[in-house]
Amino acid sequence: MYTVLYQWKIKEDKKDEFIASWNIVTDHYVNKHGQIGSRLHEITDNTFAAYAQWESEDKRNKAFALDDVEPEVLSVMESCIVKTLKPIEMHIVSDKLKA
Numbered sequence: 001m002y003t004v005l006y007q008w009k010i011k012e013d014k015k016d017e018f019i020a021s022w023n024i025v026t027d028h029y030v031n032k033h034g035q036i037g038s039r040l041h042e043i044t045d046n047t048f049a050a051y052a053q054w055e056s057e058d059k060r061n062k063a064f065a066l067d068d069v070e071p072e073v074l075s076v077m078e079s080c081i082v083k084t085l086k087p088i089e090m091h092i093v094s095d096k097l098k099a
Helices: 012-033 057-066 071-080
Strands: 002-010 037-042 047-054 081-084 088-091
Touching: 002 012, 002 057, 012 037, 012 047, 012 057, 012 071, 047 057, 071 081
Parallel strands: none
Antiparallel strands: 002 047, 002 081, 002 088, 037 047
């Protein structure tokens, strides 16, 4: 299994818009490209982190290469972001998370 950790600093007045657009983007990858799922967390002072799980790195790369998320949704999401940190790519070596 392949997991990617994302982190963003969000504009204070854009949290609801960011969460809504994040949900649409995540649903797109789950429903159209077989992403296993993702969880979004608020850390502190408008900083969010999400991790997304895929069956493989190859499956994620192929989905992202299609670049088929609605441009309007991406535009809204991007307009909410002050800073995006570099994604952290991980492979699970032990799993104790219960659904």
